[in-house]
Amino acid sequence: MSHTDHAPDSVTTNPFEHADDVSDTTAVASPETALVLNVGRNATLTLGTDALIVLDEGLKHQRAPGNLCGLLPQFAKTTRAVTFYNVLWAELDSFEVIINYAQPTGKEGCRVECICYTVMDKTLHGYTKIWVDALMDRAYPSNTKRRKRMKVLINPFGGQGHAQRLWAREVEPIFAAARCEVDVERTAYKGHAMEIAEKLDVEAVDVVACASGDGLPYEVFNGLAKQAEPRRALRSVAVAQIPCGSGNAMAVNLYGTDSPSLAAVAIVKGVRTPLDLTAITQGTNTYYSFLSQAVGIVAESDLGTESLRWMGGFRFKWGVLVRLLGKTIYPAELSVVVDSDDKRAIRETYRHAVDAHQAATAKHLPAETYLFSDENATATAPSTLPPLTYGTILDPLPPAFQTQDLPTLGNFFVGKMVLMSADARFFVTALPTDGRLDMINIDGSIQRTTALRMLSTIEQGTLMNFPEVSYRKVRAYRITPRMRATAPGRRWRARVGRWLGGAGGQREGLISIDGERVPFEAYQAEVVQGLGTVLSKRGPVYEFELPKSP
Ligand SMILES: Nc1ncnc2c1ncn2[C@@H]1O[C@H](COP(=O)(O)OP(=O)(O)OP(=O)(O)O)[C@@H](O)[C@H]1O
Numbered sequence: 384m385s386h387t388d389h390a391p392d393s394v395t396t397n398p399f400e401h402a403d404d405v406s407d408t409t410a411v412a413s414p415e416t417a418l419v420l421n422v423g424r425n426a427t428l429t430l431g432t433d434a435l436i437v438l439d440e441g442l443k444h445q446r447a448p449g450n451l452c453g454l455l456p457q458f459a460k461t462t463r464a465v466t467f468y469n470v471l472w473a474e475l476d477s478f479e480v481i482i483n484y485a486q487p488t489g490k491e492g493c494r495v496e497c498i499c500y501t502v503m504d505k506t507l508h509g510y511t512k513i514w515v516d517a518l519m520d521r522a523y524p525s526n527t528k529r530r531k532r533m534k535v536l537i538n539p540f541g542g543q544g545h546a547q548r549l550w551a552r553e554v555e556p557i558f559a560a561a562r563c564e565v566d567v568e569r570t571a572y573k574g575h576a577m578e579i580a581e582k583l584d585v586e587a588v589d590v591v592a593c594a595s596g597d598g599l600p601y602e603v604f605n606g607l608a609k610q611a612e613p614r615r616a617l618r619s620v621a622v623a624q625i626p627c628g629s630g631n632a633m634a635v636n637l638y639g640t641d642s643p644s645l646a647a648v649a650i651v652k653g654v655r656t657p658l659d660l661t662a663i664t665q666g667t668n669t670y671y672s673f674l675s676q677a678v679g680i681v682a683e684s685d686l687g688t689e690s691l692r693w694m695g696g697f698r699f700k701w702g703v704l705v706r707l708l709g710k711t712i713y714p715a716e717l718s719v720v721v722d723s724d725d726k727r728a729i730r731e732t733y734r735h736a737v738d739a740h741q742a743a744t745a746k747h748l749p750a751e752t753y754l755f756s757d758e759n760a761t762a763t764a765p766s767t768l769p770p771l772t773y774g775t776i777l778d779p780l781p782p783a784f785q786t787q788d789l790p791t792l793g794n795f796f797v798g799k800m801v802l803m804s805a806d807a808r809f810f811v812t813a814l815p816t817d818g819r820l821d822m823i824n825i826d827g828s829i830q831r832t833t834a835l836r837m838l839s840t841i842e843q844g845t846l847m848n849f850p851e852v853s854y855r856k857v858r859a860y861r862i863t864p865r866m867r868a869t870a871p872g873r874r875w876r877a878r879v880g881r882w883l884g885g886a887g888g889q890r891e892g893l894i895s896i897d898g899e900r901v902p903f904e905a906y907q908a909e910v911v912q913g914l915g916t917v918l919s920k921r922g923p924v925y926e927f928e929l930p931k932s933p
Pocket residue numbers: 538539540541542543570571572573574575594595596597598599602627628629630631898899
């Protein structure tokens with residue numbers, strides 16, 4: 384923590400004006416005009432366009448960090464810029480101006496630092512208070528709630544089992560510096576987060592932040608959906624992720640990072656954003672998915688490779704590779720309500736949405752047009768869940784569905800977010816609230832060389848460009864997966880393939896909903912626009928840029 388004490392000589396709204404000329408500034412200053420605070424003969428704090436500028440001759444005499452334990456005499460600069468985004472809190476505490484901020488520590492994180500100056504002259508307190516308020520208004524724009532009330536859930540077994548340590552070291556200090564109200568609970572068993580969310584007092588909590596992978600957010604959405612007033616609960620409580628798991632897609636898409644400390648800042652500064660949820664009916668069960676559904680190679684390589692956990696992060700890629708090379712197929716019947724199957728039109732629509740968002744941001748249009756404001760979050764929400772437009776899996780298939788038999792299906796993957804992990808860009812035109820799902824189908828009998836080329840493009844986000852990849856925007860679908868029959872002469876080969884792919888003892892197929900296993904039987908899915916609420920950096924678009932070509 385840096386701590387610099389100076390008694391302010393004077394205050395002024397113009398750094399080039401002499402202090403004597405503005406001796407009555409206290410009377411006229413307002414949040415719009417209070418830009419410069421003189422905090423010493425040689426120190427000023429200025430509200431710049433995007434950042435707080437600290438100009439202090441005293442900083443020159445402080446050693447800069449990272450200079451080989453002080454062996455090299457290297458001195459700090461006299462100015463320091465702290466982006467308003469990184470300002471966590473500012474206050475005037477009797478004589479002290481205290482500014483807590485997040486100091487980036489390389490690409491992978493940040494830590495809390497403090498700027499602190501003493502204001503001895505009581506006559507300047509009125510102006511200083513106005514200046515501090517003006518800084519807070521820039522640090523927290525009108526669509527960003529201050530001092531969020533958080534329920535933090537920690538999965539002690541998420542990822543490599545480091546969630547507790549990451550929370551205590553990297554995240555808790557940031558929430559504390561931002562003066563958030565925090566209530567922490569550890570999950571004790573599978574399904575615990577769902578129970579907690581089901582019983583949560585939604586009036587008392589703004590955010591449920593999950594120090595976990597994507598498993599806990601999935602449980603929290605489903606728990607909120609079980610409340611007595613589910614729609615209201617899903618709208619008033621934002622679900623957030625402190626990335627501590629093996630899959631951290633929520634954080635990567637909404638905050639652009641899988642660093643716990645950077646995600647913590649994104650949560651503190653996050654704007655409430657509606658997120659489409661997918662209502663899935665299977666038998667008599669209903670699940671709500673926020674991320675993805677998979678049948679075939681992705682589900683098998685994720686859920687069917689438990690025996691290969693020793694491989695760490697490479698487990699999934701290995702699983703995919705073995706199955707691709709083995710040309711594994713996952714037959715199914717698929718019925719879909721298609722919105723568009725024209726890839727060019729899908730990309731165009733996506734680009735329009737991004738352009739519209741950028742234009743609105745540039746013109747500072749009110750965010751309320753697409754975001755919920757905190758004040759009316761609960762007031763306007765109906766309390767019950769909306770009825771499903773296409774019924775459930777137990778109903779006869781409505782005529783809006785087009786049915787295909789897919790005897791050689793290889794990959795069936797449906798997503799509501801772009802990235803499925805930090806380097807897997809599957810659904811490059813996904814938007815949080817467009818009321819559509821992005822659906823990818825790939826035939827399992829395509830050439831191995833093509834399949835390998837596809838694999839290498841997932842990181843760049845160009846998989847959809849392959850003519851062999853069916854990429855559609857859909858509103859609903861029903862899938863009935865079947866076990867594949869192996870020809871008698873190929874049984875031994877298939878067994879070796881399964882063993883190599885980590886699925887030696889596997890007896891039936893796998894279906895993954897947000898990375899969680901559900902029974903291998905038919906289900907129906909329908910997107911429910913804006914049903915859930917999350918926190919995001921930008922609102923209606925994810926932290927991703929669509930590759931330029933084609
Ligand atoms: N105390 C606990 N003991 C066992 N399982 C738990 C516990 N708390 C949570 N879980 C379960 O752990 C699962 C995985 O959680 P999470 O997504 O946080 O971690 P992950 O490491 O990313 O996931 P995965 O294990 O799928 O790789 C969830 O289904 C959750 O219900």
